[in-house]
Amino acid sequence: MALPITNGTLSMPFVLTFIGIPGFESVQCWIGIPFCATYVIALIGNSLLLIIIKSEPSLHGPMYIFLATLGATDISLSTSIVPKMLGIFWFHLPEIYFDACLFQMWLIHTFQGIESGVLLAMALDRYVAICYPLRRAIVFTRQLVTYIVVGVTLRPAILVIPCLLLVKCHLKLYRTKLISHTYCEHMALVKLATDDVYINKVYGILGAFIVGGLDFIFITLSYIQIFITVFHLPLKEARLKVFNTCIPHIYVFFQFYLLAFFFIFYSQIWILYPIICTYHLVQSLPTGPTIPQPLYLWDKDQAH
DSSP, X not given: OOXXXXXXXXXXXXXXXXXXXXXOGGGHHHHHHHHHHHHHHHHHHHHHHHHHHHHXXXXXXXXXXXXXXXHHHHHHHHHHHXXXXXXXXXXOOOEEEHHHHXXXXXXXXXXXXXXXXXXXXHHHHHHHHHHSGGGHHHHSOHHHHHHHHHHHHHHHHHHHHHHHHIXXXXXXXXXXXXXXXXXXXXXHHHTTBOSOOHHHHHHHHHHHIIIIIHHHHHHHHHHHHXXXXXXXXXXXXXXXXHHHXXXXXXXXXXXXXXXXXXXXXXXXXXXXXXXXXXXXXXXXXXXXXXXXXXXXXXXXXXXX
């Protein structure tokens, strides 16, 4: 248990308590219904996507491996958040052990980083397929794809570990054990502390830039080069075909980073919080139905 210390502060609490969605405590039981429905649909949709990709040999190419990785990550990310969220909303189980909170934080930020890395890999695959179609099979070998998947998994998993150590070892005094949130994330824990959190904030920003910021820059540069190549295609039909291929990627890319932008400012704009939470779950739904068919058609056209 947390030991009281002078000036109304606490030592590192053994148990933390979520208060749910600030300002909406009285209707949280109803808010949980769309969350649960969306979560179930996300699980079914992404699971079907994984089964289809695994069972169809023609879908074992690089893009579909990245797509399967994205679907598995969506399932894992949602599962890291929603069950506990529904426990808060429906069963009045707001408490979580401090170490379990740190573990949940590690899972959430790791899976978010994996999603960002997979989007970058998909953008680079599109770049090579459109700008250098004859080299695609040589560049994106099965071995390289394996290295990419392992790399995008290890990168955030390792980068988040110092955040855990800084919270666990550096922050000793807390003003409260109440988290104004429905799950554990880095800044939500840092805001509870009364210690100097400058190092925590700096590393948090640095880690976010190394993962999300650099990915955003490289994805943007890839699509700029893709559009330049497309505009130089002589046939209008060919330009439209390539644009139709890129639209699903751009949609997912825009969706992911728009969500990240909202999360940066959620603490200052609490009225958007329910929308952001819903959007966070909905992000896993478009992956299955929107991307495979255009990509599959493009791959078939490339083969001809």
